Amino acid sequence: xxxxxxxxxxxxxxxxxxxxxxxxxxxxxxxxxxxxxxxxxxxxxxxxxxxxxxxxxxxxxxxxxxxxxxxxxxxxxxxxxxxxxxxxxxxxxxxxxxxxxxxxxxxxxxxxxxxxxxxxxxxxxxxxxxxxxxxxxxxxxxxxxxxxxxxxxxxxxxxxxxxxxxxxxxxxxxxxxxxxxxxxxxxxxxxxxxxxxxxxxxxxxxxxxxxxxxxxxxxxxxxxxxxxxxxxxxxxxxxxxxxxxxxxxxxxxxxxxxxxxxxxxxxxxxxxxxxxxxxxxxxxxxxxxxxxxxxxxxxxxxxxxxxxxxxxxxxxxxxxxxxxxxxxxxxxxxxxxxxxxxxxxxxxxxxxxxxxxxxxxxxxxxxxxxxxxxxxxxxxxxxxxxxxxx
Amino acid sequence: xxxxxxxxxxxxxxxxxxxxxxxxxxxxxxxxxxxxxxxxxxxxxxxxxxxxxxxxxxxxxxxxxxxxxxxxxxxxxxxxxxxxxxxxxxxxxxxxxxxxxxxxxxxxxxxxxxxxxxxxxxxxxxxxxxxxxxxxxxxxxxxxxxxxxxxxxxxxxxxxxxxxxxxxxxxxxxxxxxxxxxxxxxxxxxxxxxxxxxxxxxxxxxxxxxxxxxxxxxxxxxxxxxxxxxxxxxxxxxxxxxxxxxxxxxxxxxxxxxxxxxxxxxxxxxxxxxxxxxxxxxxxxxxxxxxxx
Numbered sequence: 001x002x003x004x005x006x007x008x009x010x011x012x013x014x015x016x017x018x019x020x021x022x023x024x025x026x027x028x029x030x031x032x033x034x035x036x037x038x039x040x041x042x043x044x045x046x047x048x049x050x051x052x053x054x055x056x057x058x059x060x061x062x063x064x065x066x067x068x069x070x071x072x073x074x075x076x077x078x079x080x081x082x083x084x085x086x087x088x089x090x091x092x093x094x095x096x097x098x099x100x101x102x103x104x105x106x107x108x109x110x111x112x113x114x115x116x117x118x119x120x121x122x123x124x125x126x127x128x129x130x131x132x133x134x135x136x137x138x139x140x141x142x143x144x145x146x147x148x149x150x151x152x153x154x155x156x157x158x159x160x161x162x163x164x165x166x167x168x169x170x171x172x173x174x175x176x177x178x179x180x181x182x183x184x185x186x187x188x189x190x191x192x193x194x195x196x197x198x199x200x201x202x203x204x205x206x207x208x209x210x211x212x213x214x215x216x217x218x219x220x221x222x223x224x225x226x227x228x229x230x231x232x233x234x235x236x237x238x239x240x241x242x243x244x245x246x247x248x249x250x251x252x253x254x255x256x257x258x259x260x261x262x263x264x265x266x267x268x269x270x271x272x273x274x275x276x277x278x279x280x281x282x283x284x285x286x287x288x289x290x291x292x293x294x295x296x297x298x299x300x301x302x303x304x305x306x307x308x309x310x311x312x313x314x315x316x317x318x319x320x321x322x323x324x325x326x327x328x329x330x331x332x333x334x335x336x337x338x339x340x341x342x343x344x345x346x347x348x349x350x351x352x353x354x355x356x357x358x359x360x361x362x363x364x365x366x367x368x369x370x371x372x373x374x375x376x377x378x379x380x381x382x383x384x385x386x387x388x389x390x
Numbered sequence: 391x392x393x394x395x396x397x398x399x400x401x402x403x404x405x406x407x408x409x410x411x412x413x414x415x416x417x418x419x420x421x422x423x424x425x426x427x428x429x430x431x432x433x434x435x436x437x438x439x440x441x442x443x444x445x446x447x448x449x450x451x452x453x454x455x456x457x458x459x460x461x462x463x464x465x466x467x468x469x470x471x472x473x474x475x476x477x478x479x480x481x482x483x484x485x486x487x488x489x490x491x492x493x494x495x496x497x498x499x500x501x502x503x504x505x506x507x508x509x510x511x512x513x514x515x516x517x518x519x520x521x522x523x524x525x526x527x528x529x530x531x532x533x534x535x536x537x538x539x540x541x542x543x544x545x546x547x548x549x550x551x552x553x554x555x556x557x558x559x560x561x562x563x564x565x566x567x568x569x570x571x572x573x574x575x576x577x578x579x580x581x582x583x584x585x586x587x588x589x590x591x592x593x594x595x596x597x598x599x600x601x602x603x604x605x606x607x608x609x610x611x612x613x614x615x616x617x618x619x620x621x622x623x624x625x626x627x628x629x630x631x632x633x634x635x636x637x638x639x640x641x642x643x644x645x646x647x648x649x650x651x652x653x654x655x656x657x658x659x660x661x662x663x664x665x666x667x668x669x670x671x672x673x674x675x676x677x678x679x680x681x682x683x
Contacts, residue, residue: 192473201485204438
């Protein structure tokens, strides 16, 4: 066990300080942070400056409406229309309301702001006309103070459907990206040791399972660190962008679940990658020997992607139980909506079972192939020599 | 005492080892010589547990050799292997720890070895930045860091400059004096002759000669009589056994393993001026050539 941890430690220190890892970490964190800011970008700014020329009554009405929309308005009084035009042109104000009848803007009036000002204008005009008709100003104000319509969704699960889909999309992408890069790193590490023959030296002092297990553990921890950093960047950026309040409830559970599924998926794919990697002796051959595995991963990714769009489809439901697809599809289904507990439990159990089988098979291939340097070892030979009991 | 008994190993049709046996005692340096493909590397890899023999036995101090025994061995494989991107000191220390040393013991052994092998200044360089000779030194350090109980080195001298050869030879002698059995294979027979107490000659998977260097010389090479005669009359050695050669300056040299020495001497005296008459021991190179031929 001690040796296993020594090997893992080496992987973490040596790979953790490579440029590739650090750059990948920063790039993926920045990417996720940018994605987290996108909703804010599309929803436009949340504060405007409005110039007023001879338009009393707009300011109090607009302020209260804007507050309900979580938008801040600043008001500037301007002397006349000419001053208002100049202020709009020079960008000192976003728009200007002149004489309670015109909105001046540089181009189109921003949609949300236009709606707020139009509504405020109607309120202000109505109040004034009612007052002019001789009604008590206090009663007018009271009458005009109408509570907004309460918004209620008939389907509570789909409360935040768009956000959930967004989060799930991101999750699929991050899972795929991390799994792909981790398994390539594992296979390349195996080939590095085999190709340089250092494995011959290593295996005289430690057992093959310690070398294999340590490598998978160490690189897995690095992948986990990467995952956590990316998630933290996403959450931090969402908080900074002010969208964190909008995150679907239970997102914490979704993230924890995703971590668990990532680990299962990683154990499955990384062990097979190590076994396949042990068949070849040169780095150039890594990609071709990994092709069946990366194809499988890509298929899982594409299906998971379709599950983002329609989490309830039959294909998604079935494959979210079937290893190794479940490792990518189930977390997406869980992020995208409600999944019965028994389905999650069954999916996790089957995946765990698959991981155990793969650990045995992958480690067996690794052990038999890793010392056979030279030409690529055929999988069939390894399996045959296993059944022959050598 | 390290014993190899009747090892056999077959790769498909080819019989790589056909009953190889050898013994190395504590404090003994055993030189393992043989042509390429004779079975040296296969034997050493089986000793280190990298390969499995089809049959035969390995014993260490009278007991079957175990994985735990081997963890204390020091090994330099024929194909050198180091982590190219790892720093020198880090790497030596890592191997020390894999062999079961504590962190502090590995660190101090590493520092000491690097000092001795002249690597201290390169301690924080990646291995790939070193010259081949220096990489070889790191490889040696990796084999020595845990003060191994046995040293098994496959062609340790190949590719070394003369200074590094001396440094390595000193290191082997030092380990050997500490009571450690040392086995190394080499094509440089002069080195084997200089360093080794015992020698094993392997040919086509079979040990053709093995034992203390002097014994092997006598047993395998036998004694040979050499006579050098100046101004000899032609044909003087016609009736004598052995091989007659003529040097550039006209001296006649007779080398023979048979015949009556006294009779040969009197023939030589009659033929001319005898400059040399005596018994000779063949060099390892000659024995090797003969054994392998």
